[in-house]
Amino acid sequence: MKFNLIRLGKSLSLSLLLFSCIENDPERPLGEFDSGILIMNEGAFGANDGEVFHLNPSTGTLKTNIFESANARPFAGLLEDIIYENDNLYLVANTGKIEIVNPGDFTSLGAITSDLDQPRSLTVNSGKLFISDYGPYDQSYGTPSSYIAVVRNSLGGVVAKKIPVSRKPEDVISFGNYILVAGSEEGKVEVIDAEKEEVIKTIEVEGSPAVFYEAAGKIWLYSTGSDEVYFYSFHLDNFTLATTNIYPIPNATGKIAFGNNDIMYLLTSSGWPEYRDGIAQVSVLGPELNPNWYSGSGFYGIGFDKERGELYLANTNGFQGNGTITVLDENGTELRSFESGRGPSGFLMR
């Protein structure tokens, strides 16, 4: 999961005004899943068995398959991202659909089930959904036709327009009437005017743009290179680069968790054949930098519970069955572990 969720969780408490698109409904009673931790289980390729689990960290109670339980049908997709915006939860399946559910009880509110290819994430702006999508594969499994799909209803419906962007867009974030797009394959950040529904500016960056987040009143971009990682901030009045921070952390995967005291935890993986996964610790606003904070194998997702100061680390167990979640304290000491769903890949701290 890219940290739209944590980003937006932070935004609720720290900088709500910055993200003017979020409109909470004060009338909605809090539901069972409005607090605790949502565990995103991607599912296995070809099986489409992605699902969401809910953990009550106070009691340790784990509820499995909460989408299927609430809607009497399987999620039936590979769960790529969960986004909490506009008082809705958006479940993005990279197999070609978006499910929109009530965040309190996970009952279905709507969906987008056609005219998408490989959606990755979305943001709500001006009452519309802007969905990043790799687009279809070409003959050599490239994605030359990536786009931002526009759905003119925040509760789903049909794709009204596809805005062409650079290859493999990942995260998207709203600011005012604008949307920033992390173009991962070509190292670009594209700015979209939500009213005009067109790209108005493109910013070149290093590495592979992965995740936007907000800190210290700014929008930041986390981008990964083979030997280092990059953190960019932007001038939001003219959409130019403001600051660039580069850290010598190799093999970062693009998955990131935001801890206390502005510390960030980055997943790394050396890949094949010298396979080793790890977690690096870094702070853009502070002095921390530890490229080898924790190591192991099978890491696939990461999240941080700020209230308890606990890091959640997901292991897929090779997708052969359910994955395992390991909980670490801020010193990297293992506190406990428990079973999750298949292919656990991210967390949303509610």
Added chain:
Amino acid sequence: MMLVVWVMMFFGQEVEKSDTLGLQEIQIEAPAYQEYGRGKKRVSWNKEIVKSYSSRSLAELLAEKSPVFIRQYGPGMLASPNFRGTSAGHTAIFWNGIPLNSPSLGQSDLSILPLIVADQVDLTFGSEGALLGNESLGGAIHLESAPIFNQSPNITLQQEIGSFGQYHVGLKGGYSTEKLGFQNKVYYQNNPNEYTYRDFSEVGSPIKKQDHAAFQQKGFQQDFQWKIDPNQQLKASYWWNKANREIQPVMGSSIRDSQSDKSHRISLQYLLLRRKGIVEIRSGWVKDLQFFNQIRNETSSFFLNADWTFTQSPNWEVRVGSRGSFFSGNLSTYSAEETRIETYQFLNFSGVNKLDFSFNLRQLKYRDKLVPFIPSLGVDWRVSDEFLFKTSVGKGFKIPTLNDRFWEPGGNPSLLPEESWQGEMGFLWQKGNFNSQLTYYKMKVNNWIIWLPEGSIWIPKNLREVQNQGIEWESKLNTTLGQYELHMNWAYTFTHSVNLPNSEEPASFWDKQLPYTPQHQAQGSLRLSRSKISLQLSSQYIGTRATTLDHARLMKGYFLAQMYLGYENIKLGSFITSFQFRIQNLFNEEYQVLYLRPMPRRSFHLNLSIQL
């Protein structure tokens, strides 16, 4: 409740045919697995039964009539066998003695093996690397062409239309003399597969029409046989097959893949009878070309086999031989070649009262690696005229596929062959028109290869040890009811196949039934016929399956039934015609074999054949 009663009463299975061939016929015609497979379970379907499936695929025959669980990704989509709880790659498949499994994938797609090309289908069960060679861990499938000598000229045209737009046409023609025989088979089928299903991936689970599962298939087979003289015989077959398929997406997926498979297959057999024995030279060539979307994968296999069968005394029969195999693959990410040399010895001994033994050995070398010696030993004990007791022990092996070792990135050249040891025992009871066969087996598979992710790259590893055991029971009764003939079959299969504890997987994966391996299967069929009219009801029950190793999700069992109404051998002038009306999924069951891959509900099929 009625369905349960029906299942309990009419489990159906064709029981092994008794060894009725004469000694001389066996010596000349019988494949090694029939002659030297004592103590092993075997199930056969003869020409008449295979003919009734000639518009359908091997996958459909096995799913309806065998104890083998068929993993189907959809009608006409990838279908692979699950013998005794092993995986798809643990089944060897032969066509006229030539291995058909892809050297890159290590398995075959049973959906694109049409039964019009075969005259007999045999299944051999359990680990039999000594007798059959590579890949025979769980079992083996044998497609055989029958002898075609001394047949008058004949042409048969068969057409079938069915629900969801299905159309099939097949043409068989043959001519033979005492010395020469020719037979041609041509087939074409088109199935838009536009069946309706409930789409659970969408709000409200609407009923939708399948719009991306169409397939077409065409091909032909030419058989040629020549008795050169009383002591020499030559058989040759050529089979060309092409299948184009839209790959049915899993529910909730927008992927629109397509696949084209084209194959050329040649088998050659030369027999030379001498006073001191029989020399058999067998050769074959298989070339497979697959396009997955635009990705091209091509493999070819060449086999040359020579052996000599001789008898030292009436009680001893020995066959010794060698095989050379050459494989090449030009895949989308790598190219590889491999030569394998193997030598074998099969021995039959009947010198002890009522006991018949088979003892087989094989040694194989590939690249610079030697597969450990492969033995098997089997015994048939003719306890009485009614009882035959069988027992055997054998080893199986599977050389890692070309993909396992050379795929870029991730291929692992240091993989070891998968190995299995299996023992089985059982009896055949035959009394009048009733026979029954009960078999118990126990097997252990080591070095089971699993592909696991290391970061974003998937790597094959010799990871698992799997223990399988089970019971297979089949019975058959033929009788008459007044002017009606009644044929009943019933069968039950229990399979216990578990992943043993290992240090690399969590405990939640240990000691549980393997995914998509039902513990319980049952079948039944009832056929009532009078003169030219017949009515057959058949049914299958497939029990609960887990979708993953830890049983986090269990798929409920399902019950299927079929009805056949036939009117055969009607003379219309110089034509002989036969009609068959078939209903599949008689009770309109909504089911999935694999998770989120819907299968068709009730369908109707009308088959007409005209013989000149």
